[in-house]
Amino acid sequence: MGAVDLLEILSPGILSSLQDTGRTGFGQIGVAPSGAADNYACRVGNLLVGNLENAAAVEVTLMGFRARFRCETVFALTGADLQPSLNGQPLPLWTVCRAAPGDILDMPSPACGCRAYLSVGGGFHVPAVMGSRATNIGAGFGGHEGRALQAGDIVQSHDPQQYMHTAQRSLPDTLRAVPVSDWVLRVLPGPQENQFPARSRVLFHETTYAVSGSSDRTGVRLEGPALPKQPGAPDSILSEGILGGAIQVPGDGKPIILMNETVTGGYCKIAVVITADLPLLGQVAPGDTVRFQATDLPSALALLRRVEAAVDWVRGYCSD
Amino acid sequence: MWPKIRHLGDRGLLVELGTGIDPAVSRRVQQLHQILARENFYGVVETVPAYCSLLVVYDPLRAAPEALVRQIMGLCHFEDGDHSGPPPDVVEIPVVYGGESGPDLEAVAVFHGMTPADVIRLHSGTVYRVYMIGFTPGFPYMGELPEALDTPRRETPRTHIPKGSVAIAQRQTGIYPVVSPGGWQIIGRTPVELFDPRQEKPSLLGMGDHVRFTPITEEERLQWAR
Numbered sequence: 001m002g003a004v005d006l007l008e009i010l011s012p013g014i015l016s017s018l019q020d021t022g023r024t025g026f027g028q029i030g031v032a033p034s035g036a037a038d039n040y041a042c043r044v045g046n047l048l049v050g051n052l053e054n055a056a057a058v059e060v061t062l063m064g065f066r067a068r069f070r071c072e073t074v075f076a077l078t079g080a081d082l083q084p085s086l087n088g089q090p091l092p093l094w095t096v097c098r099a100a101p102g103d104i105l106d107m108p109s110p111a112c113g114c115r116a117y118l119s120v121g122g123g124f125h126v127p128a129v130m131g132s133r134a135t136n137i138g139a140g141f142g143g144h145e146g147r148a149l150q151a152g153d154i155v156q157s158h159d160p161q162q163y164m165h166t167a168q169r170s171l172p173d174t175l176r177a178v179p180v181s182d183w184v185l186r187v188l189p190g191p192q193e194n195q196f197p198a199r200s201r202v203l204f205h206e207t208t209y210a211v212s213g214s215s216d217r218t219g220v221r222l223e224g225p226a227l228p229k230q231p232g233a234p235d236s237i238l239s240e241g242i243l244g245g246a247i248q249v250p251g252d253g254k255p256i257i258l259m260n261e262t263v264t265g266g267y268c269k270i271a272v273v274i275t276a277d278l279p280l281l282g283q284v285a286p287g288d289t290v291r292f293q294a295t296d297l298p299s300a301l302a303l304l305r306r307v308e309a310a311v312d313w314v315r316g317y318c319s320d
Numbered sequence: 321m322w323p324k325i326r327h328l329g330d331r332g333l334l335v336e337l338g339t340g341i342d343p344a345v346s347r348r349v350q351q352l353h354q355i356l357a358r359e360n361f362y363g364v365v366e367t368v369p370a371y372c373s374l375l376v377v378y379d380p381l382r383a384a385p386e387a388l389v390r391q392i393m394g395l396c397h398f399e400d401g402d403h404s405g406p407p408p409d410v411v412e413i414p415v416v417y418g419g420e421s422g423p424d425l426e427a428v429a430v431f432h433g434m435t436p437a438d439v440i441r442l443h444s445g446t447v448y449r450v451y452m453i454g455f456t457p458g459f460p461y462m463g464e465l466p467e468a469l470d471t472p473r474r475e476t477p478r479t480h481i482p483k484g485s486v487a488i489a490q491r492q493t494g495i496y497p498v499v500s501p502g503g504w505q506i507i508g509r510t511p512v513e514l515f516d517p518r519q520e521k522p523s524l525l526g527m528g529d530h531v532r533f534t535p536i537t538e539e540e541r542l543q544w545a546r
Contacts, residue, residue, distance in 0.1 A: 027375070028366070028368055029523035030455060030457045030458055136457070138456065138500065139515070139517075188327065188329050238340070240372075241374070264368070272327075272329030272332075273329070274329065275329065275331050304380060
């Protein structure tokens with residue numbers, strides 16, 4: 001009983017790391033939240049297998065992930081469709097499946113989306129650091145030994161046999177967040193919107209941006225026409241607190257949508273992605289396109305309530 | 321005129337309390353940060369102080385932004401002067417200046433037409449205020465650097481700056497607590513641990529602290545490490 005070896009990483013692919021709902025309360029000492037880039041998929045996956053929604057899952061990026069189960073367990077895959085299979089048999093997403101010792105889980109390449117979440121019965125068991133199991137890859141703490149997963153790593157769970165009754169749970173289609181490749185993100189005006197002339201703001205809202213290959217967990221980098229600032233506006237401002245979803249425009253005029261690895265920033269923010277759409281950022285993949293649609297604060301809140309109502313429905317469904 | 325409150329999306333309020341790198345503005349930010357921590361307003365998740373603003377992060381499902389704005393406006397009646405309690409102790413940070421520890425020391429000296437010893441004397445002869453922690457965990461933005469050391473950032477940022485590097489940029493000085501990229505001029509390195517996530521207080525420094533750098537030799541650094 002207690003902690004058991006659950007999963008042996010055979011290949012981490014592009015980037016795999018343990019993530020949860022993130023680390024809050026430490027922005028004042030420069031510590032970013034980190035956490036699952038698509039936290040809807042991560043929360044729902046954990047609920048399905050019977051965990052609390054802030055349990056740690058493996059976040060798998062795009063392709064090349066391979067691992068071997070070391071004990072009997074239930075697991076769920078949510079988020080991106082990386083064409084997963086167990087011992088060569090295709091696996092359903094958003095569904096609780098069983099694994100036996102020796103089973104090989106493969107996630108070779110993306111059919112849609114960018115990041116898949118592997119949740120297991122009992123959650124991945126690593127010490128919580130500053131209130132979270134999320135890996136802060138930049139600063140090297142949290143998660144599994146403060147770093148991304150590597151081939152040969154063995155990660156543990158707690159009492160996975162206590163979760164076997166969740167097998168076969170499956171999320172209704174309407175609650176599955178299926179990634180697309182042409183994204184429309186809803187935004188509110190940013191705090192430095194007035195540093196950009198009207199033509200830049202129009203350009204920002206009319207452009208279909210291409211997602212750059214240099215995008216990563218720190219941010220979605222966009223390719224498109226440069227957004228000029230007001231004549232005489234400085235390239236940077238005095239650093240101030242920042243949040244995931246803020247869209248900053250550095251000197252080259254190309255917007256970057258920040259994710260949850262940054263606490264302060266010194267570039268002008270033209271707009272901010274609404275909280276309800278933040279999970280989408282985790283599924284935006286290089287080569288996708290992004291457009292921005294203006295919204296207002298009441299609509300943003302109504303949309304967030306819809307997301308939270310969905311999670312609440314899953315809590316009810318999983319509380320038998 | 322102050323505060324100016326701007327929305328950062330649907331879960332952040334940026335409360336601006338002045339402009340520029342100014343101890344008086346910074347003290348207002350610190351006061352509001354402390355008051356909000358004490359008040360524990362329903363729905364406030366955390367607050368992040370910066371040079372002249374405080375970011376108030378809230379949960380929009382629990383607190384309406386307009387109600388929060390009213391509450392915060394009601395708190396912003398500052399008496400200038402330092403009312404943030406007794407002046408903090410000065411934290412001494414030992415630094416090995418120059419050489420491998422401070423690869424930009426020579427260039428900074430040349431830039432200002434002085435000797436490296438002058439740069440060290442000026443940099444270590446000032447007590448700095450920590451204006452904010454940001455960029456990476458535990459990175460203190462400190463000021464103000466003596467005007468004679470006002471130095472632009474490097475034209476090409478470095479991709480790998482060693483942990484503990486002490487750096488300057490314009491009128492600021494800072495310390496890189498973890499390996500990271502960065503564009504500031506590296507003039508020295510400290511053996512002091514600035515960030516340790518396993519500690520009860522993970523960051524050595526906090527906003528509002530006072531810091532003085534003390535030159536040490538390479539030999540003293542090795543002793544410190546032991």
